[in-house]
Amino acid sequence: MALNNGRGAAAIKSKLFITIAVLLTALMFSGCVCGPRKRGPQYTADGRLKIVFWHSMAGKLGEILNSMIDEYNKNNKDNIFVKTEFIGEYATLNQKIAAAVFAEIPPHIAQVYETWTVKLKREDAVVALDKYIDSKEVGIDKNDIVPALLKNVTMDDGKIYSMPFNKSIPALYYNKRLFEAVGLDPEKPPVTWNDFIEYGKKLTTIEHKGFLFNEYVNFEDYEKEHGAGSFPPRSLKPGHTVIWGNAFISDPWSFENYIFQNGGRILSEDGKKAVINSPEALVAADYLVDKMKKHRFAMRTSGREHQNEFIAERVAMIEGTIVSKVFMQSSLRFPFGMSTIPYNKINTSVLSGTNVAVFAYFSEAETLAAWKFIKWFTDTDQTARWGIDTTYMPVRKSAYETEMVKEAIKKDPNMKVALTMLEKIDFEPQVAAWFECRAILGKVTEALVLSSKSPKQILDEAVVEMNEVLELEEL
Amino acid sequence: MFKSVKAEEKFLGTLIHIVLIIGALTMLAPFIWMILTSFKTKFEALDSTIIFPARFIYENYIIAWTKAPFFKYLLNTVFIAISCTILQLISSSLAAYAFSHMEFYGKEWLFSALLATMMVPQQVLLVPNYFILKQLGWLNTFYALIVPWSAGFFGIFLLRQFFITLPKDLWDAARIDGCSRIKFFFKILLPLSTAPLTTIGIFTFVGNWNSFLWPLFVTNDQTYYTLQVGLSNFNQSEGTEWHLLMAASTFCVLPLLIMFFLAQKQFIQGIAHTGSKE
Numbered sequence: 185m186a187l188n189n190g191r192g193a194a195a196i197k198s199k200l201f202i203t204i205a206v207l208l209t210a211l212m213f214s215g216c217v218c219g220p221r222k223r224g225p226q227y228t229a230d231g232r233l234k235i236v237f238w239h240s241m242a243g244k245l246g247e248i249l250n251s252m253i254d255e256y257n258k259n260n261k262d263n264i265f266v267k268t269e270f271i272g273e274y275a276t277l278n279q280k281i282a283a284a285v286f287a288e289i290p291p292h293i294a295q296v297y298e299t300w301t302v303k304l305k306r307e308d309a310v311v312a313l314d315k316y317i318d319s320k321e322v323g324i325d326k327n328d329i330v331p332a333l334l335k336n337v338t339m340d341d342g343k344i345y346s347m348p349f350n351k352s353i354p355a356l357y358y359n360k361r362l363f364e365a366v367g368l369d370p371e372k373p374p375v376t377w378n379d380f381i382e383y384g385k386k387l388t389t390i391e392h393k394g395f396l397f398n399e400y401v402n403f404e405d406y407e408k409e410h411g412a413g414s415f416p417p418r419s420l421k422p423g424h425t426v427i428w429g430n431a432f433i434s435d436p437w438s439f440e441n442y443i444f445q446n447g448g449r450i451l452s453e454d455g456k457k458a459v460i461n462s463p464e465a466l467v468a469a470d471y472l473v474d475k476m477k478k479h480r481f482a483m484r485t486s487g488r489e490h491q492n493e494f495i496a497e498r499v500a501m502i503e504g505t506i507v508s509k510v511f512m513q514s515s516l517r518f519p520f521g522m523s524t525i526p527y528n529k530i531n532t533s534v535l536s537g538t539n540v541a542v543f544a545y546f547s548e549a550e551t552l553a554a555w556k557f558i559k560w561f562t563d564t565d566q567t568a569r570w571g572i573d574t575t576y577m578p579v580r581k582s583a584y585e586t587e588m589v590k591e592a593i594k595k596d597p598n599m600k601v602a603l604t605m606l607e608k609i610d611f612e613p614q615v616a617a618w619f620e621c622r623a624i625l626g627k628v629t630e631a632l633v634l635s636s637k638s639p640k641q642i643l644d645e646a647v648v649e650m651n652e653v654l655e656l657e658e659l
Numbered sequence: 660m661f662k663s664v665k666a667e668e669k670f671l672g673t674l675i676h677i678v679l680i681i682g683a684l685t686m687l688a689p690f691i692w693m694i695l696t697s698f699k700t701k702f703e704a705l706d707s708t709i710i711f712p713a714r715f716i717y718e719n720y721i722i723a724w725t726k727a728p729f730f731k732y733l734l735n736t737v738f739i740a741i742s743c744t745i746l747q748l749i750s751s752s753l754a755a756y757a758f759s760h761m762e763f764y765g766k767e768w769l770f771s772a773l774l775a776t777m778m779v780p781q782q783v784l785l786v787p788n789y790f791i792l793k794q795l796g797w798l799n800t801f802y803a804l805i806v807p808w809s810a811g812f813f814g815i816f817l818l819r820q821f822f823i824t825l826p827k828d829l830w831d832a833a834r835i836d837g838c839s840r841i842k843f844f845f846k847i848l849l850p851l852s853t854a855p856l857t858t859i860g861i862f863t864f865v866g867n868w869n870s871f872l873w874p875l876f877v878t879n880d881q882t883y884y885t886l887q888v889g890l891s892n893f894n895q896s897e898g899t900e901w902h903l904l905m906a907a908s909t910f911c912v913l914p915l916l917i918m919f920f921l922a923q924k925q926f927i928q929g930i931a932h933t934g935s936k937e
Contacts, residue, residue: 236879242892243900269879272891280876283786287793291879488899492705515702 225550232257232265233553236291239268240277240538241350244510246270248573256560264553266293274538285309290543292554297538298336298611299618301346305339306616310541312343316555324559328580332609337539339614346539347558348579350570352505353533353609354441355601356526357512360519362387362427362500365396373523374501377445377471380526384429384481387500388416391425415480429481431490431499434472434633436625438503440534442468444610445527450625451650455615456658458650460628461643464529469639471528473632484633505536506601509575522598524605535611537576577602617657621650697906704901719906723893726903728881729910732889737914739801739874739885740867743808747863748856751814756844758815759822760830770819773812785876792877803877804885808867814859821855822848857922868915886911 226234241249253266269291271277278300284290285307296304304310317323326334333348360370366386374380389396406415416426432438443450448464451457459465475482485493491508493499495515503525513520524533540561542554560566564582571578572592583589584603593599612618628646632639696704697719699712723729757763758770788807789798797803825848833843849856871887878884890911893904 238879242894246892270892271879272875272888273894276872276875279785283789283876286786287790287798289793289798492707495702496706496708515705517702 225547228265232263233550235264235266235293235550235554235557237266237268237540237557238271238277238281238291238294240271240274240295242270242272245350245507245574248570252561252566252570256557260556260560262553262556264557266557285543288545290545292546292550293540293542293558295349295538296346296541297619298346298614299616299622301337301539301541302339302614302616302618304541304543305345309544310345311544311551312345313347313542313555313558314343316552316559317344322552322556322559324562328564328582329562330577330579330581330606330609332535332606332611333577333579336535336611336614346541347562349538349540349562350507350574350576351535351537351539351579352507352576353535353602353605354437354503354525355506355509355522356501356503356524357494357508358501358521358523359494359497359499360521362396362497362518363521365389370519370521373521374526377526377528380430380501381475381479381481384475384501385479387427387429388481389427390416391427396427416483425498427497428483428493428499430475430501430503431483431485431493432475432503433485433487433490434629436622436629437534437536439468439472439625439629439632440612441525441532442471442528444532444534445530446471447529451613451615451621451654455613456654458621458647458654460625460650461640461647465643466639467528469628469632469643472629473639476633506575506577507537509598520598522601524601532608532610533605535609571602572599575599575602577606581606615654615657617653620653620657624649624653693905694909696901697909699902701900701902704905716902719902720910723903723907724910726907727884727889727892729886729889729907731881732884732886733914735883736868736885736887739804740864742801742805743867744860744863746805746809747811747814748860750810751818751859752849752852752856753844754810754815755818755822756848758819760840760843760848773815777812777816781872785872789876797877799878799880799883801883804874804883807873808863808870811863814863817855817859818852821852825851861919861922864918865915 228234237253239246239249250268253268257265271280274295274297277295278297281290281294281296281300281304285304290309296310301310317326329348333351334344336351337344337346337348339345356373358373363370366389368383368386374383391397407413416428440450443460443465446464446468448462448468449459452459476484483493483499490499490502491504491512494502495512497518506522509522524531540558542551542558546554561570562579564580564586565588567578567580568583568586568588570576571583572588578584578589584606589599589603593603612622615621624646628642631637631642635642695711698715698717699709699719700716703709703712758766792798792803792807795802797806829847830843833847838846869887870885871891874883874885875888875891878888890904890907893900893907
C-alpha cells in the first residue's frame with residue numbers, strides 16, 4: 185500500500201515537473217514566435233526625435249562630449265534629442281557595430297575608423313552623406329574642411345560616408361627642465377631624426393639628489409668599465425635614478441610615421457601590394473630600433489608606460505598623440521613642450537582617430553536629423569571648442585581662424601602642433617583589409633625590437649603575409 | 660637524518676608552510692598593490708617606484724563611487740549573479756542526474772556534444788548569440804544578461820562526475836524502498852552534493868560578477884549596466900586613472916571577498932571532491 189502511494193505521489197510530481205519544463209520552454213520561445221520588434225522612429229517623452237550615438241570617449245573626453253551634446257539637446261530648434269551611449273574601447277565598439285549591423289539594429293550614428301567604413305559601405309550599412317553635404321538647406325562648405333581630413337573620408341567611389349570627428353596626430357612631448365639641465369635650449373626641440381638621436385644621447389643621464397651627472401653620455405666608456413650592455417644601468421644605489429632620453433612603444437603607428445617621413449609607403453598606389461620592404465622603410469625600421477639597440481638612449485615600454493615614465497621625470501622625451509596632453513597635463517609637475525615629431529626626408533605625420541558615420545535602416549527623417557547633429561558638431565564654433573577642450577584637431581579650416589583658437593594657442597603654445605601640421609598630414613591606406621594589415625605591422629614593430637632576425641628579413645616576411653591578406657580580401 | 664619521525668614531520672610541515680606562504684604572498688601581492696594604489700594620488704599611482712602613498716587619500720573612493728551610478732550597478736550585478744547561479748544550479752543538477760542515473764537513447768552522443776560546447780570560445784559565440792537575442796527581442800533587458808548563462812556544461816560535467824562516484828547501492832536501496840526518481844534526487848542526491856553545488860554556485864557567481872564583454876555587448880542602457888561595465892569608464896583611450904580605477908575595483912571585489920570567506924569551507928571541499936575519485 186505504502187509502495188503504491190509513493191508511486192502515485194511520484195507520478196504526480198513528475199507530471200508537474202514536465203509541465204513546468206514545457207512551460208519554461210514555451211516561455212523561452214515565445215519571443216521567437218512574436219518575431220523581432222519593428223523599430224520605427226523613437227521619440228522622447230516630450231516628443232523629440234531620438235538619435236542614438238555610439239561612442240568610445242571615456243573619462244574626461246566623454247565628459248566634454250556629453251556636455252556639448254547636452255547643450256545641443258537643450259538648444260537645437262529641430263526637435264532632435266541625441267542620446268549618447270558609451271560602448272567601451274574601440275575594439276569593443278567595432279565588434280558591437282558588426283553585431284548590430286548583422287542584426288540590423290545599428291545606432292543612428294557611431295564613431296568609425298576609415299577601414300570600418302570601407303567594410304560597412306560594402307554591406308550597404310552606412311549612408312553616403314554627399315546628398316546632405318551638397319544640399320542648399322542643410323549643406324556645408326566642403327572646402328572649409330581641412331583638406332587632408334576631407335581626403336581621408338572620401339572613399340574610392342568619390343563619395344563621403346563619414347565626417348571627421350576626433351582626429352589626432354602624433355606629437356613630441358619633452359621635459360624643458362631636463363633639457364636645461366643638460367644644456368639644451370628648451371625652446372628648440374629636435375627637428376630631424378639626427379637631432380633626436382643627438383638629443384636623446386645627451387639627455388640620458390644619471391640623477392642623484394636632483395643633480396644630473398652627464399659624464400656617462402659616452403656610454404662606451406661606461407661599458408668598458410661595467411661590461412657590455414650595462415648602459416643605461418637599470419639599478420643604482422638608493423637616491424640615484426637614471427634618466428632616459430626617450431621611452432617608446434613599438435606600435436604600428438610610430439612605424440607608419442617613420443616610413444612616411446622617410447618617403448616610403450606601406451601599400452602600393454592601388455592598394456593591392458605591400459611595399460614595406462622598400463629601402464626607405466628599412467631605414468625607418470633602423471631608426472625605430474637604433475635608438476634602443478645602437479644608441480642606447482631609449483627604453484622600450486608597453487601600453488601607456490612611456491607616458492607614466494615621462495610624468496615621473498625618468499624620461500625626457502616621448503612621442504604620443506596630441507590628445508595625451510589632456511590626460512597628462514594635470515599630472516605634469518614641470519614645464520613641458522610639445523612639437524611635431526622629428527622627421528627625416530619629409531615633414532609629415534600620420535592621422536589617427538575616428539570619424540562619425542550615419543547608418544542605413546532608418547527613415548529619411550531620422551537620417552536627416554542625424555546629419556543635422558553632425559553638421560552642428562563639426563561646425564566652426566563647435567569643432568573649435570572641441571579642439572580646445574580635448575586637443576583633438578578642429579576639422580574646419582575656419583576654426584583655426586577663430587578668436588577662440590587663436591587665444592588658446594597664445595595662452596598655451598603647445599596647442600599649435602595640429603595647426604603647424606595641417607597641410608602636411610598623411611594617412612593610413614584605406615583598404616578593407618587594412619585592419620589585418622595593421623595587425624601585421626604591429627607584429628613587425630614587435631619583431632624589430634625583440635627578434636634576432638634582420639630587419640630586412642622581418643619586413644620581407646611581413647610583405648608576404650600582407651599580400652596574402654590583401655589577396656584574400658580581393659576575392 | 661632525523662632523530663625521530665616526529666622531527667621529520669615537523670621539518671616537512673615547516674617546509675610545506677614556507678612554500679605555501681610564498682604562494683600566498685604571490686597571490687596577495689597584486690591585491691595589496693590594488694588597495695595601496697586606491698589610496699594614492701594620481702601622480703603616485705603612475706609612478707611604479709612608489710609603493711606606499713605618502714598620505715592615504717580616502718577621497719578616491721568617494722570620487723570613484725560618484726563617477727557612475729555604482730549603487731545601481733551593484734544591485735544589477737547582484738541580481739544577475741544570483742539569478743544565474745540559482746538557474747545554473749537547477750539546470751546542471753537535473754541534467755547531471757539524467758546523465759549519471761538514467762539510461763536513454765543517445766546519451767553518450769548528447770554528452771559528447773555538450774562537452775564540445777566547452778571548446779568554443781566566447782568571442783566566437785558573441786555575434787550569433789547577439790543575433791538570437793535580437794530575434795527574441797531581449798536585447799537591452801535582464802533576460803539577455805541572465806538566460807544565456809542559466810545553463811552551462813561545466814556545472815553538468817562537475818556534478819555528473821560527482822554523482823557517478825556515489826555508491827550504486829544507495830540508488831538500489833532507495834528504489835527497493837519505493838523511492839521515486841525525483842524523490843531520490845531531492846532527498847538523497849542533493850543533500851549529499853552540497854560541496855560540488857557550492858563550487859558551481861561560486862564559480863557561476865564569480866563568473867557573472869566578473870563578466871564584462873557580454874553585458875557591454877547586449878546592453879546600451881545604464882539601467883542594465885553591471886559593475887564591470889562601470890569600471891571601464893576609468894579606462895580612457897589616452898590613459899587610465901589608476902587611483903580611481905583601483906578604488907572602484909576594490910569596492911567591486913569586496914562583496915565577492917565576503918562571500919568567499921563565508922563559503923570557504925565548502926569551496927575547498929568541492930574542489931577536493933572533483934579531483935578525487937574513490
